[in-house]
Amino acid sequence: MRDIAKEAENVILKIKDQNHGEISLKTNQIRKFLTAVNAITNKVNVYKAKHLDATELPDELAGEIQFLKVKAAYQAGKERENKKHKNNVKEFMEQSKMKHHIEGIGTSISKYEEFAHYVEALVAYHKFYGGND
Template identity: 35%
Template sequence: MNRYQGQTGNGYQRQRSNGSKQAAILEAEEIPADYVESAERVMRGLGTEGDNGTLRFKLTTSKIRNIFSMVTDIYNVESRRREPELKQESISALQKMRVRILYDAGREKDAVKSFVEAAHLLQYIKGIGTNREKFINFANYMEALVAYHRYLGGDD
C-alpha cells in the first residue's frame, strides 16, 4: 500500500516538472488495532544495540515526552466527555500539535523526524479528524510509544 502521494524511489518526494523536488502529501491513516505491538516495533526499529543489551536512541526522553505532553493536555479534556466529536478547542489544539511536531521534526531530522515518520504520527493525527474515539486511541498509542522508549533504554 502506498502511504504517500507521489512516492518515488527517492523517498517521500516527487519531481516537479521544472526539476525541483516537492514533498508528498501525507495521507490520513487509522491507528492500528494492535497499537501496542505497533509501538514496540517502531521503538525497536529506532534503537541501536547498547553495551548492556538495552537500546540507545537518538530521540531523547524529553523530546518524546514533549510531544506526549501536548497529547495529554487534549486527553485530559476529552477523556471526561462522551460526545462522539472533539470539542472545538481540542480540534484547534490538535492542529497546533501537528504544526509543532512538523517544526520539531524539521529542526532535528535524525532524532525527531525519524521518530515521527516511523511512528506515522502525522498520518494518524490527520486520521483523527474530529472523532473523539480516534483521538483517545491515538493518545493510547502515544502512551505505548513513550512506555516502550523508556522500557527499551531511552534516556536523556
Template identity: 85%
Template sequence: MRDIAKEAEDVILKLKDQNHGRIYLKTNQIRKFLTAVNAITNKVNVYKAKHLDATKLPDELAGEIQFLKVKAAYQAGRERSVKDFMVQSKMKHHIEGIGTSIPKYEEFAHYIEALVAYHKFHGGD
C-alpha cells in the same frame, strides 16, 4: 482490532535497528509531545463529562489536535532523531486520522503513551 502496544513497540525497535542498536531519541524530546497530548486529553475528558453522549469533538478541540502536527514538525526540524521518530511512528498520518472522533483521539493518546513507555523499556535515555 488494532494492537497499539505492538505497533508502538515495533516503531521503537525499528528505530533501534536503524541506529545499530542505539536509540538516539531522548525521552525528554518525546515527553514534550506527550505533555501536549495530555493537555488535550484533559480538555477532551472535561468535554466528555459535560456531554455524556458525545462521540465527536467540537471544532476548537479538533483544531488543537491538528495543531499537534505543527508541534511535531517543529521538534522534528530541530533534531534528526525526532524526525526519524515522527516518520517511523507515522505521527502525521495518525493525527490526520482523528478528525473529530473522540474514540480515535483516545486511541491516538494511548499510542503516544505506549511509544514513550517502549522507548524507555528498550533503553531510551
C-alpha cells in the same frame, strides 16, 4: 481491531535496529509534544464529562488536535542533522507515522483516545528498550 501496543513496540524496535541496537532519542527531545498530547487529553476528558453521550469533538478541540502536527514538525525541525548524528526526533515522528495518525482523528473522540494510547505506548516502549531520559 488494531493492536496499538504492538504497533508502538514495532516502531521503537525498528528505530533501535536501524541505529545498531541503540535508541539515541531522548525523552526530553519529545517532551513538549508529549506534554501537548497530555494537555489535549485532559481537555477531551473534561468535554466527555460534560457531554456524556458525545462521540464527536467540537471543532475547536479538533483543531487543537490537528495543531499537534505543527508541534511535531517543530520538535523535529529543532534538531539539526549532522554527519555524525541523525535527526532522532524526525526519525521518530516518521517511523511512528505521527502526522498520519493525527490526521486520521478528525473529530472522533474514540480515535483521539486511541491516538493518545498509541503515544503512551511509544513512550513506554522507548523507555523499556533503553531510551534515555
